[in-house]
């Protein structure tokens with residue numbers, strides 16, 4: 001497969017890149033240096049460059065994201081909001097839009113790296129939760145819009161690359177009592193890339209965090 005991984009220099013994205021390469025796929029790993037995905041133009045340029053380099057596109061993994069910063073609602077600024085929505089929500093859409101003709105031609109697949117934050121209300125992460133909810137809806141909207149040639153799936157990770165010192169607290173939020181790893185997300189991406197009858201669906205990779213209704217992550 002010829003794959004573009006946005007956020008390919010990040011913690012989750014680089015694990016996806018490594019797994020795809022280990023399985024023999026050709027991968028363009030894009031970080032911020034390859035284009036600003038909070039801008040539609042940056043998204044279009046990145047896809048154009050990838051297609052020129054790889055000669056087409058079979059798989060798009062959108063793992064770019066920013067703006068995951070805790071703040072009480074009273075302190076959130078317009079810049080925080082734009083950062084959270086930019087590469088995550090707008091970037092998901094405009095990279096997919098630019099990639100769509102190439103993916104249609106190849107009968108390819110898009111895998112969007114979402115977050116359990118799309119499905120849970122975290123008071124200190126209002127704009128991040130809103131961006132992730134928008135992105136989760138795009139998984140479903142794009143699945144319908146690009147069918148039948150292109151499948152669109154999501155992976156919603158829980159704590160898989162947590163800040164140093166946060167492991168214990170984040171582990172307590174899960175049913176399995178431990179945090180995951182970026183490789184857990186990469187495994188799910190590879191599974192969905194090959195799951196021929198799956199579209200519009202999101203695979204939750206969270207150690208059972210969403211099941212823990214009594215807990216209050218990121219309160």
Ligand SMILES: NC(=O)c1ccc[n+]([C@@H]2O[C@H](COP(=O)([O-])OP(=O)(O)OC[C@H]3O[C@@H](n4cnc5c(N)ncnc54)[C@H](OP(=O)(O)O)[C@@H]3O)[C@@H](O)[C@H]2O)c1
Nearest residue numbers: 007009010011012031032036037064065087115157160161
């Ligand atoms: N970490 C977790 O435990 C976790 C849990 C749930 C969901 N997720 C989701 O997984 C995705 C990746 O998270 P991560 O932890 O890997 O984040 P990360 O380590 O901070 O990496 C973010 C990636 O996005 C790129 N990026 C940021 N802003 C960009 C922009 N404006 N234009 C283009 N690229 C941009 C970064 O490029 P540079 O390297 O060039 O800055 C980097 O490759 C995010 O959507 C996040 O919400 C992560």
